[in-house]
Amino acid sequence: MTETSAGPGWYRGDCHVHSVYSDGALTPERLAADARALGLDFLATTEHNTAEAHAPWARLAAEDLLVVLGEEVTTDDGHWLALGLPQGRLIDWRHGVADGTLARRLREVTDAGGLAVAAHPHAPYPTGTLRFPLQAFDAVEVWNGLWSSDRPWNADNEAALADWTRALAEEVPRGRWRPAIGSSDTHLVDQLGIPHTVVRAGELTVEAILAGLRAGHSWIAGSTSVELTFTAGAAGRRADIGERLVVGAGHVTARAEVRGVPAGTVGFHTALGEAHRAALPATGAGAVTARIPPDGAEFVRVEVRHPSGAMAALGNPIALAPTAG
Template sequence: MTTKTGHWLALGLNPGEVVDWNHQVRDGLVDKCLDQVHRAGGLCVAAHPHAPYPSGDFMFPFLGFDVVEVWNGLWTSDRPWNADNEAALAEWGRSLAADLHTGSWRPAMGNSDTHLEGQIGIPHTVVFAEELSAEAVLAGIRAGRSWIAESADVDVSFTAHADGRVAGVGERLV
């Protein structure tokens, strides 16, 4: 969603479903749009909330958003990681600490823009899904069974062990 005052992603909408993007934060329509995506079973992603233009102020403290983009690709320079991403990661970390007190949390994502040649896929989000379907990918993202990489050559294996219990990416040791 590219609005007059910022960007956010609507994941999992049905083909042909339209969300009104012609609004500004002060119009009071953002919450209605987020609700529309949620009613359709989709996820709302706060996209590059610290980009250096009036883009993400309406997102804080990420109310209504299910996921936060903490790494956005090379849209302004040839550097894959910049201060905008650092600020988004820090803000997500602060919100994560607050969310844990309520028993909820928002997974993180990495995505690429396509403003310059060679940007697609740097970075990208890898999702552990039960099958190759939109529903399974959304479920994997919701559960936090995902990680962010700059390259398809990167793989992650993570397992935590405690008192005979085992948990992998997106799982809990309970």
């Protein structure tokens, strides 16, 4: 909606937002104003089982704020996000694990050029816990902010992170893995953007943003004050978040540059677990580098945590390949 002329770059956006058109307390106008004040580049409207907000949101899109139309498909067996729907398009939510119709609903999203995201897999209420398999979706909402408005990270998110990491160890060697996203699931004031997803895209358009999310060229920020750059290199080659690095027989050099996390910690994780951890200075700005043996690693990803242990930033992995084949 109202796609902009902005070129290649990293764009910040909240992919899970509710307004008064379902069970949120704020109007689209207030949410759009808050997004601009925070410095977000895009928002996704994801009301529960309705497309009524599409038209009001479409009118609010402008050069400085991209709007992605979507829906939170809210079933008795869990919730999932349909992002990038045509205006007025509604995905039927009357399906469950037992009836075998999820695949048909997901195809509707794919055929429309959209992205299907497993939402808050461990949300602490009966219909919020996802019973559908994570492997059915394009991406996983590993970090959801709704149930942690007073705490930026909680046990439900920690459980989703553990599930996602285990899946990565199986999926990355096969060449197809499900990226992580983070969203506020905003319903009330002062929730927007906590957390949000930072996406590398060729331009600020719905198609480009969804492509970046689908490819895993993204990381999750606990707030707009947090900045992260994460790369890995080996044998003269370099890869960014979501990319594939051919490592050969040598070590992998992982590097994270962080701002906005005073006295935090940076951890590099592989399929074998945490490979390296280092502290950030009190200023919250610093760089951490580590040499990681590639044997059994399969991938490397980064976590940045506050001194309390709460997450501040979480990156999608860089896949590690032993050969160019």
